[in-house]
Amino acid sequence: MSAPRFTAPRFTAARLVRRQLAAEPATGALVAATVLVVSLVLSLWPRAVDALLGDDLHEQVTSLTPAQRDVTGRIAAWFTYEPGPGAPGDADPSLEGDELDGSAHLAGWLEQLEGNRAAAGDQLWHVLGPPEAVATRPSDPIDKGPRAAGVVAETLAIRTDLRIGDRVRVVEGRAPAAYDTGGLYDAGSPLDVVRDRPLELMASVDTADRMRWAVGETRLMTGVVPFRVTLVGTFEAVDPDAGYWSHLESTLFPFIDEDGNVGTTVNGTAYADPSALPALVLADGVAVDFWYPTLTAQTATADHADLLRELRAFLAEAGMTSELTARLEDVTARHATFTGLLQVLAVGPIGVALAVLWLAAVLATERRRGALALAGVRGASRTGVRAALAAQGLVVGVPPAALGAWLAALLVPRPSAPVAVWVLAAAVGLAPAACMAVAAGPAMRAARPARPDARRADGAHSTAGPSVSGALRRRARLGLELAVVGLAAFAVWSARGRGLGGDADGGTDPLLVVGPVLLALAGGLVALRLYPLPLRALTRWLHSRRRLPHFLGAAETTRSARAGLAAVVALVLAVGVGTFSGVTLSTVGSGVERTAAAAVGADLVLEGEGLPADAAARVAALDGVAHVATVGNAGRAPGRLLGSDGRVDVLTVEVAEVAAVQAGLPGVGALPALAADDGALPAIIGGRDPEDVGDGGESFVRWGSDLAQLAFEPVAAARSLPGVSAGSAWVVVDADAWAARTGAAAPVARVLVDLAPGADTDDVATAARSALGAPDDAADRPGLDAGPRIATTSTDAVRASVGDRALVRGLTVGLLAASGLVALLAVVVLGLALTIRAPERGRLVALLATVGAPRGTTWRLVAWEVVPLVAVALATGTGVGALLPWVVLDVADLRPFTGGIAHPPITVDAGVPLAGVGLAVVITVLAVALAAARARRTRTVVVLREGERP
Structure with missing residues (x-):
């Protein structure tokens, strides 16, 4: 009986990826959590901005009166007894037809107006409501009646509207009956027919009361056409605040003209049945007012750029007017500034998040250095190793990115989300794979054993090749650094010259958007070049002192930027974005204060007669x-x-x-x-x-x-x-x-x-x-x-009113969110930077413990690793944050956020730098304590055994 045959399990690519992820779950979880947060924020950001812009557009449109925002027109109409089509907007508007039916003419006008609306464009059609049309005979003098004591004269305008019965409620009497137009134009003089046929009218309660006109009373109009008019009813508006009444002044209430030299004149308006229109046009014609009500609720979801384009074309073609055009133009400029500021803010957290992903990838590859070396010895290609690490990145990146995009869609649902939302989420999901594949190269080179033939025959090191390649790399790095600094300077110059809407299409200058990252990168490069200089002098001074931990810490910090360029730039960017956010909030806050002070002129104002x-x-x-x-x-x-x-x-x-x-x-x-x-x-x-x-x-x-x-x-x-x-x-x-x-x-x-x-x-x-x-x-x-009657106004009320606007709320939330996010990511960056160095730090602490180093050596070494990094990032980031307001705020129109007529000066609240320094101190203390505690857990025996390896 033969012995059982054992075979090694077959490792597929999926199983290998799973094994590697299970071997280092903390790093994978950190990457997945970072991707989830960044994907959620980047997917939520455009949706929230789109909702805020819609709310602001709705606010701006609602602030106009209906008569201002509605699309309105007016024509003069008269009667010509010739068949043919006619409607408002024609070159020769008239009442035409074989039958003297005023209702039919009004209905025909409304029908054609509705057809014009249907052809106005998709955005405008949803924003404009069904058309309205009323015909009004201009005011003529009318008998003031026996009870109008103290009134010198009265005038009356007569109006017709097909839908007036839906808008008013009869209080006394009844609605006017149809007017008999039979034979009106068959007689020799239509004026004689009109004189013998009283016209029934109804007026508002206030108009009838002020004119002292009783229901059932007939009066004579003394104008060109001697109408005999009878008031058969009074009414009140079903909705006095409806936009309909703002188009028709002096309808619900008469217009009273008080003249100290002449006396009081009452100018009223009354409604006749639409059938009376052929009689009302006699002699002087009627004025036909027509308009499309603006549906303010629909403006919140409309594309204001397309809406503005369609509205301009419609007004030009129909010969109508609306103040909505000017308001939309103003909104476009407001939104350009708002989106530009938010784009500048968004780039900061994105840059810090990319640094987190890169450092996490470096940590993952460093933890797998032994496995990478073993794979290289067994013949694995670099491409294969990079592909395996990229697959791990896809596993920990794509699902959290998809989850973040899905959560954003649930939190802020929008009818049609921009394509950029999904593109950004996909890019965030693929970022860990790309970072891990790129980071695998340096890790494999560091894990590769030295070649035996790297020495010359005489035992000396061969240095010609490495020296040349090292010099080339140094020159290339210097050239790249100079290019980055030059690009940052060009971005500053471009932003100062063009501002937050410098593109021809009103978009934000791309160089301005990436300006914070460029400035942070340039600042980080300069800091890495300069800050070792004072540390070298400090190291030389500590060499002659009995302070071994301080000397070792200073020496290690001097030799290289242990955290790497990514960590330095990320921390500088985080501090810069936080400082810029604080200065922006201070500037907007001071601008609101100035607006309130200029509007009121005191803490409280009481005004009245x-x-x-x-x-x-x-x-x-x-x-x-x-x-x-x-x-x-x-x-x-x-x-x-x-x-x-x-x-x-x-x-x-x-x-x-x-x-x-x-x-x-x-x-x-x-x-x-x-x-x-x-x-x-x-x-x-x-x-x-x-x-x-x-x-x-x-x-x-x-x-x-x-x-x-x-x-x-x-x-x-x-x-x-x-x-x-x-x-x-x-x-x-x-x-x-x-x-x-x-x-x-x-x-x-x-x-x-x-x-x-x-x-x-x-x-x-x-x-x-x-x-x-x-x-x-x-x-x-x-x-x-x-x-x-006293009206009160206070600066507190004005300040609250300005602060409650959609754009101000959105900017405040955006600034606070960006600051909080970069602060959180900065803590992660610092933790990753310390974690990457943890094995070397642990070995050094263990070795020092064997030679009797004091107990406080560990935290001193960690402090020398963290404090210079945080100090450099804080100083450089504060400089970047102080430069950004000069670059961005000085060219941005902040008046939409302050409600003032003047650009507010840049204001720096003393609490902003103090808060930054305090937060940096807290983060530094926590980082030192945690890193020192981890370093002390490294066992000396493990370090000594590792030192025995060939």
């Missing part, structure tokens, strides 16, 4: 109030400002009080002195640029019952004064000087309040309103004697 003369004293007596100033409004009078005639608002202030209130407000300058002598009143001229003061020209207003001329001496000019005034024609003078010249103080129009430290704005505002006599709810005043 009928404020008491002692308003300042009442508010100053409240708790939480530090200083108070008032702005008086003397009224509007004819005058001349710097040579321009017109009506001028005269405002009065006390400069010292305003200065006390506005002390400390960022960006708010002090008012010039306005004290007056017996000559002209010193004044600040509004609505002008500062340089206009030198142009000369007399300035005055005519004041009083006898219109006496009060001369001004312009001492300054401004477009606006925070807290005082903004507008096109105003003048600010000293309150006491004005009272002395006119004999009366100007009524108080505004109260500026400087709050005491710790005071609550809302509490002070409530107390101030009560002290000034305002009712608890000014919106529901029972009568005119209920007290002044």
Whole structure:
């Protein structure tokens, strides 16, 4: 009986990869976790940015009134009794047809407008709603009736709308009946027919009440066409806030014209049945207003570039107008700045993540050096070894990358994600395979045993070949380093010259996007070249001292950059991105503060009519109030400002009080002195640029019952004064000087309040309103004697309003996310750099222990390995982070994030560098402690046995 035959198990490629991964699971898990995080962030980033841009577009469109954002048009229509098609937008718009059916004409217009919308383009068709069209006969005088006491005259515009029944609710009476147009144009004079056929109308409750027009009452219009009109009903809007009413002014409420010289005129609007349209066009025709409502909710998911292109073409072809075009153009510029900043931020974490993957690949190959050497001895080719390591990289890279992309799709679902999202995830998944394949080459060369024929016959080393190749490598490395530094300088120059939207298509300059990585790489190269110089001097000094651990640590750090270029550049980039993020947040925050200060002009402003003369004293007596100033409004009078005639608002202030209130407000300058002598009143001229003061020209207003001329001496000019005034024609003078010249103080129009430290704005505002006599709810005043209607504004409210905008929230989250991610990755980089050196460090510690080295030797050696690296990275990274704001923020338009009209200055918060140094100290201490603890676990016997190997 023969002995059993044993055969070695057959190792397939898959089994070999599995065995190698199982032999070093920690490294594979680290790579997989890094890939998962990076893939999730890179897949989430474009989706989140796309959602933020959509929210911002929706915010910007919603901020316009419906009449501003809707696509609108107007034509004049009249009646020609000739068959043929006709619709709004035709060169000769008219009411045509064999039948006098106004409803049919309105329906035909709407049908053609809907056809135009269907052909407008995919993006625009989804954003524009179904068309609206109304026909309005211009206002004509109408009898004011017997009950309109105090009214000099009344006018009435008559409107028709097919869908008015869906928009209003009849309160009294009924809706108008159809108008009989039979024989209207058969008679010799249509005016005689109209005079004998009363036209039924319905008006809003407020219009009928203000015109004193009772339901059932018939009145005569005294214009060219003598319509007899009967009010048969009153209505109220189903939705008074609907966009429909913003297109039709003076419909729900009449327009009241108060003229002190003439009297009160009431201008109302009423609705007739659409069948009356052929009669309404008599003589002067009707104005047809038509528009497409903008569906604001649809703008959040629209491609604003395509939407803008389609909208321009549609407006040009249809002859319509909309302020949506200008707003979309502004949004395009805003989004270019926003995406440019986020792209610059995103490159930082990507660069650090690539360094993590590279160091993890180096660690994996270093741990497999023995296996690689054995494979080389057994005849394995370099290509085969690289392929095996690449396969391991695919196993630990592709599944986590796919998982990250899938999680991003679940967290931020988008109807159509950009292709770049999937491309980035795929690139991250393939990165470990590429890094491990490239890192295998140096590891195989280091593991290869020295060749016996590497010595000459006389026993001396042959150095000719290595010397030449080493010199060539040094020259090539120096040339490459100089090229990187030159490219970084060119990126800075390009960014300074072109900015965040320098491309012809409005995209971001690619050199600006990769600028942080280039600057970090250049800084790291320069640091690696320079920082050994002081260490060599320190090593020589330590050589003569009895400090063996310090001498060994300094010597090891001097000989080479132990962490490698990748670790240095990654740490420099992490510090630079963190610093840039902090400076950007500080700059945007200071810009928002300046915006709030310029918009309000004080911590709190109370404004309204009928404020008491002692308003300042009442508010100053409240708790939480530090200083108070008032702005008086003397009224509007004819005058001349710097040579321009017109009506001028005269405002009065006390400069010292305003200065006390506005002390400390960022960006708010002090008012010039306005004290007056017996000559002209010193004044600040509004609505002008500062340089206009030198142009000369007399300035005055005519004041009083006898219109006496009060001369001004312009001492300054401004477009606006925070807290005082903004507008096109105003003048600010000293309150006491004005009272002395006119004999009366100007009524108080505004109260500026400087709050005491710790005071609550809302509490002070409530107390101030009560002290000034305002009712608890000014919106529901029972009568005119209920007290002044006071509006309050605070810097806190403006600051919160600006900070709640989509782009500001997105930028803040992006900056914080980028800083947190690079900080986390920087810890991983430092850990990997120390782990790669762990075997050599452990052997050195074990050997030193055998010769009696003190117990603190381990952490001192680790500290010498970590502290110079962190210090160099912190110094160089801070320099890079300080340079990036000058490169990026100085050419970026940050006004969309601050809400101001001026570019905010770059601001550095002192807490930013302090936070960076503190975090670096904490990371360094933890890294030293963990690395030292691991080094002490290396057993001396293992080191000695390794030293016995041939």
